[in-house]
Amino acid sequence: MSSRLTSLLALLVLVAATPATAHEAPQPEGRARLRDLGITVGVLPTGKWNAITDVPGVKVGHVTLVSGHGKLVPGQGPVRTGVTAIIPRDDVWHKKVFAGGVVLNGNGQMSALDWIREAGWLETPILLCDTLSVGRVTDAAISWHAKQNPAMGITDDVVLPCVAECDDSFLNDQRGRHVKEHHVFQALDGAKSGPVDEGAVGAGTGMVSYRFKGGIGTASRKLPAAAGGWTVGVLVNANLGWREHLRIDGIPVGEEIKDLMPERKPSEGSCIMIIATDAPLLPNQLERVARRATLGLARTGTIAAHSSGDFALAFSTAAEVPHDPESGTMAITALNNAAISPLFAATVEATEEAFGNALTMATTTVGRDGHKVYALPLDRLKAIMKARGGSK
Amino acid sequence: MSSRLTSLLALLVLVAATPATAHEAPQPEGRARLRDLGITVGVLPTGKWNAITDVPGVKVGHVTLVSGHGKLVPGQGPVRTGVTAIIPRDDVWHKKVFAGGVVLNGNGQMSALDWIREAGWLETPILLCDTLSVGRVTDAAISWHAKQNPAMGITDDVVLPCVAECDDSFLNDQRGRHVKEHHVFQALDGAKSGPVDEGAVGAGTGMVSYRFKGGIGTASRKLPAAAGGWTVGVLVNANLGWREHLRIDGIPVGEEIKDLMPERKPSEGSCIMIIATDAPLLPNQLERVARRATLGLARTGTIAAHSSGDFALAFSTAAEVPHDPESGTMAITALNNAAISPLFAATVEATEEAFGNALTMATTTVGRDGHKVYALPLDRLKAIMKARGGSK
Amino acid sequence: MSSRLTSLLALLVLVAATPATAHEAPQPEGRARLRDLGITVGVLPTGKWNAITDVPGVKVGHVTLVSGHGKLVPGQGPVRTGVTAIIPRDDVWHKKVFAGGVVLNGNGQMSALDWIREAGWLETPILLCDTLSVGRVTDAAISWHAKQNPAMGITDDVVLPCVAECDDSFLNDQRGRHVKEHHVFQALDGAKSGPVDEGAVGAGTGMVSYRFKGGIGTASRKLPAAAGGWTVGVLVNANLGWREHLRIDGIPVGEEIKDLMPERKPSEGSCIMIIATDAPLLPNQLERVARRATLGLARTGTIAAHSSGDFALAFSTAAEVPHDPESGTMAITALNNAAISPLFAATVEATEEAFGNALTMATTTVGRDGHKVYALPLDRLKAIMKARGGSK
Amino acid sequence: MSSRLTSLLALLVLVAATPATAHEAPQPEGRARLRDLGITVGVLPTGKWNAITDVPGVKVGHVTLVSGHGKLVPGQGPVRTGVTAIIPRDDVWHKKVFAGGVVLNGNGQMSALDWIREAGWLETPILLCDTLSVGRVTDAAISWHAKQNPAMGITDDVVLPCVAECDDSFLNDQRGRHVKEHHVFQALDGAKSGPVDEGAVGAGTGMVSYRFKGGIGTASRKLPAAAGGWTVGVLVNANLGWREHLRIDGIPVGEEIKDLMPERKPSEGSCIMIIATDAPLLPNQLERVARRATLGLARTGTIAAHSSGDFALAFSTAAEVPHDPESGTMAITALNNAAISPLFAATVEATEEAFGNALTMATTTVGRDGHKVYALPLDRLKAIMKARGGSK
Secondary structure, eight states: OOOTTHHHHHHHTTOOOOOOOSOOOOOOTTOOOGGGGTOOOSSSOOOSSSSGGGSTTOEEEEEEEEEOOSSOBTTTBOEEEEEEEEESSTTTTTEEEEEEEEEEEESSOBTTHHHHHHHSEEOSOEEEEEGGGHHHHHHHHHHHHHHHOTTBTTTBOOOOOEEEEEOOTTTSOGGGOOOOHHHHHHHHHTOBSSOOOOBSSGGGTTOEETTEEOEEEEEEEEOOGGGTOOEEEEEEEEEOOOGGGOOBTTBOHHHHOOOSOOSSOOOOOEEEEEEEEOSOOOHHHHHHHHHHHHHHHHHTTOOOOTTOEEEEEEEEEEEEEESSOSSSEEEEEEEOGGGOHHHHHHHHHHHHHHHHHHHHHOOOEEOGGGOEEOOOOHHHHHHHHHHTTOOO | OOOTTHHHHHHHTTOOOOOOOSOOOOOOTTOOOGGGGTOOOSSSOOOSSSSGGGSTTOEEEEEEEEEOOSSOBTTTBOEEEEEEEEESSTTTTTEEEEEEEEEEEESSOBTTHHHHHHHSEEOSOEEEEEGGGHHHHHHHHHHHHHHHOTTBTTTBOOOOOEEEEEOOTTTSOGGGOOOOHHHHHHHHHTOBSSOOOOBSSGGGTTOEETTEEOEEEEEEEEOOGGGTOOEEEEEEEEEOOOGGGOOBTTBOHHHHOOOSOOSSOOOOOEEEEEEEEOSOOOHHHHHHHHHHHHHHHHHTTOOOOTTOEEEEEEEEEEEEEESSOSSSEEEEEEEOGGGOHHHHHHHHHHHHHHHHHHHHHOOOEEOGGGOEEOOOOHHHHHHHHHHTTOOO | OOOTTHHHHHHHTTOOOOOOOSOOSOOOTTOOOGGGGTOOOSSSOOOSSSSGGGSTTOEEEEEEEEEOOSSOBTTTBOEEEEEEEEESSTTTTTEEEEEEEEEEEESSOBTTHHHHHHHSEEOSOEEEEEGGGHHHHHHHHHHHHHHHOTTBTTTBOOOOOEEEEEOOTTTSOGGGOOOOHHHHHHHHHTOBSSOOOOBSSGGGTTOEETTEEOEEEEEEEEOOGGGTOOEEEEEEEEEOOOGGGOOBTTBOHHHHOOOSOOSSOOOOOEEEEEEEEOSOOOHHHHHHHHHHHHHHHHHTTOOOOTTOEEEEEEEEEEEEEESSOSSSEEEEEEEOGGGOHHHHHHHHHHHHHHHHHHHHHOOOEEOGGGOEEOOOOHHHHHHHHHHTTOOO | OOOTTHHHHHHHTTOOOOOOOSOOOOOOTTOOOGGGGTOOOSSSOOOSSSSGGGSTTOEEEEEEEEEOOSSOBTTTBOEEEEEEEEESSTTTTTEEEEEEEEEEEESSOBTTHHHHHHHSEEOSOEEEEEGGGHHHHHHHHHHHHHHHOTTBTTTBOOOOOEEEEEOOTTTSOGGGOOOOHHHHHHHHHTOBSSOOOOBSSGGGTTOEETTEEOEEEEEEEEOOGGGTOOEEEEEEEEEOOOGGGOOBTTBOHHHHOOOSOOSSOOOOOEEEEEEEEOSOOOHHHHHHHHHHHHHHHHHTTOOOOTTOEEEEEEEEEEEEEESSOSSSEEEEEEEOGGGOHHHHHHHHHHHHHHHHHHHHHOOOEEOGGGOEEOOOOHHHHHHHHHHTTOOO
């Protein structure tokens, strides 16, 4: 590219990254987001909430299920799980969003991904849950869609819900499959814009990441007007990684905190990455953006181990693709590839930061059989970052 | 390839294709398989049953659900659906099979496909069902695996079942999701080797193909000893195609039978293709074989329309991949690529024939709201093939 | 899809397919195109020339190199090769076309395919040649682009030419690499719209297909106005297939003509398929179209043997993607997926017919070491089609 | 994975990473490798040379072309380019290596990649060069193979060389295409095991990475015996990245060295990553390993910008796949997936370190039109790493 647009890219390095200032979701006691700890990933400014919901129309809903203590009794508990819904926009069935996705390591499932890749669009909310609940959450999503659309499977199409899982069996009675249909409805119907709860909430309730407590994290970036002014928001469910690999903003934090390990090693988990943008990207460009989320993930240190199910899905709210078009064509706006690299940068940065937020917002959790997973200790993190110059 | 092995390929053209002679599954009244009609696809000989079960260890189980007549009352019926289980071998969880798959058109779902592509293996039975039952069948499969493996999700891995769907909403009360957990158990536990029921059975009960009644079909090929002696078996669930495109053994049968059309046009369906072999293929080679099934499908005339969910999955029973290996490596046998083309030929032929069998074995079906889908009329088929020289 | 647009599809079956009537390229003596033989593939009407050039702006140029007889002397001859250029539109570097491609079997090369898949566009002509000439043809293409664009590699981008090869070593002194820079320039500069020479011309000069003489073939389809009125044109370089697999319009012609075989069996070849359209398809949709060309190819009977390099590349002339855009976005028209299936049908039909044309237009060729490859005998073809009812 | 083998993984964290001690290639004056600067990436020990050549049988050859100064005169110079050959093993045509590759961003070319992905093997050396030399280097490689194999294209197969390019037009008269056939022969015939020259050598001569001088870098890892004892070696040609993104061992070095920028911004480049191992990996597993190289790359900070051509290719020297097998099958050893994660870790670490070596070994270069690209200043790097605690 030797385009006039390359000059836009130069602008990006001039941008002073600024901490988010908006009111945020209530923080778990003693926890904070990366930026509140003085840790600023990358150079681009965030959106208002520094969350996937900074992309207009995107909503997130969590249902968190915590009950019971002590010895695992399959079917009874203890329960440390939940479900998270990401709604690309209201009535996405009739106003589909362009979308694209990639698999970094396929030891997991993001159902509907083949359909998304084929059609180039996403037509349902995205649901995150634990591995063994995939069947029930899928079935609940079908019920929810059937409620919305009485013609479904009668005179209209049938739906293929998008459900992505991570394994929370170290903390949760996963065999009990405690996410029920009404939980899924509640996550979908209660989804909202604005601040997003992070850490051990929703599908993140039972997650373990870098042997610390993981879960839901989110972050966003807003490009300068000269680079299009587009917003990129990322939400992750962080459930992967070996301790010694953990890096926060590049600093090898995992090498410095070798204690606070779970007594028994949880199996390698997974990571789901959802990227939303209002930039007018075509399906193939969204696949490119999704691939960049894996670069942001890599910065946190993971090797994408064999047992990890690492999926990234990106969608754009710019075009409204009709479910039942009145004509064969539609007029749309498309981003020129010459202007896409800033969106790649935004995706990498926001993904890395969302991961960090998942760790710094998650709280120490004791689950089934007394399995204990520690939260990343923020005082030690701050000390390391200070000593290592990680805070800018 | 200018290999010594190419001489093996030459042998294939000398082989006289012979009709299957084994006792087969009871045929629906008035229906017959292609070979019984004198129609012989390709040049390679079949296995004993001319079925996927010709690959030793492979089992198939169907549960067929038919009840009610007349007007659709969602949740009550009429019911024209079912579930089909293909078991690669007993205890495939602990003795995994190498596998590979491809997506021809992704308007559908074959769950676990990303995992299969990543690991190179299949570790569960394959379940076929209708689209809206995917959630329930997945959940039932999880229950079934949990029964088999009490450690699952506790001290052992969690399972990602392989469930592949087709849309049967033209005939079936699909919203009712009538496939229940015990049906899935019954299909899995009742699966057996030997002859395989075809047509409107199991997951094929509500299928429509080329506007005729479709459903389950199977066929196999056995290579001559000089080409390795390997068996390839294919099972399809045929639910796609426009009438005018239908070709049987190349003859454009669909152009000649323009009547016997459903009153209302069913939506474009899908096609699931499962390929089994005992040839010692590596995962990447199995992906190549799976892609050849799409060539066999193409011979039947389909264009893989936008709304079609066409997936192919191939597995090999040659290697036993341990679930919990005692050492880091295993000794295996691998097929040389120089010897793979005959397996491609076998796959193309068997897939084309399996499709034909699905059509010639399926029976006229009246489903919800009186929707009627005619069976391909065998007398007319025979007449066309005779006139067009299609029978060899 | 239960769209209003599905009714458009119904129109397609009502269309009476009509032979092309335009004046065509001069036919090799005694050779004819499929339609001139009364063989009509599919149901859709052709464009004016029944050629890829029916898509406005597309040009084709051939340079055919034939010299010498008898024993192969590497570097001297005999020469039976050439080069073919397909120009998507004039100055495609500055006005790129959206594009997408697939690999059916990767024993070959279509250079720039990864770049095309990444960017979603094609920015150069496509060049077809023999395998060992790929380096020289690539280098010549670079020279040609450098002539067009004095800034290339200085203040502008560097070019990645798109060169696709097939192996013609059975007939040609391929080691001699007889395609020189000026031949490539000549093919590019001499490319023109209108009728396209077929058979043993250009890159098709030394091709062998189904053990008959193969080479260049082309065909097109024009959708009815109600389905968009779009044109799809296909050009193939046919160099693959076992005799016994050959089907023409479904009829197993290869099983009936077992003589006229080359004395020594040529190695399995390859097939390059180029699909042009003026339909406003997005890159991911063009990949879907390219995949349908493999279905058209499959109808001719091939199994895509191990040694075959089968690549399909589709482009759309609808959008003009600027090389050096003045703004970050562009306004484009996009086809709704609901209207794409007729384009799939057109692609499948045109690809199958282009293959047939390659065979019926190619002439018996004697090459290096006296290797003789027979043309498909048209009288026998006509007799078989008549007996088998293949002619409609 | 809850395998016995997971305990092997735990061993890895106990391993004390040790600097390489072997005699190395002569270092450019004032330059040093990362480890000689006290910077140790990751936790795994290196092989003897900390180079791709630590995998037995692997050889590397460079030809470096530097001539002329001042104003660019296309065709004359200045010349700042070269060619690098990586030989997987001697006579790899007859004793192929299993291989797999991935594309991170396809704005570039790695020819033969589709063939490698199809066959699962690599059968030629790998050649690295500048973008516009791809044609000539490919042609030279064909000549070289033809010399080795007099039957090629006559009674044996034709070759598809593997040539991967990066754009060096900021420093080099790339339009002049100065890499000639004899240079390619020299790189191939002169390739050797042992220490590998790094930085501005071979194909790395004209490379720019993170706006510093880039080029060739290499590193290796050797797993402990308990984890298999396998070696992984990586060689990169580093030509990508924005300054502000550069991280060395996690430390954001690029944010701290904002000067020493080229006067004119070079276009975004590319990165080629070659991974060798003696671990007995199957083709699909090698693709997984190649994907991990992109994670190592990501750790250096890149976003894989639109204009970057980022390709990774992995091969294993464990199996010898015969060119012309005497039987249809071969006995091989395969790694269990349960043991693969340590190889992923080794790949990520070695790729990250190879990148660092490319930067710390490259020397300030003035090229065409006086374009000057500075070497990463080692004193400042050391100071930053010391201040930031980057050195362990």
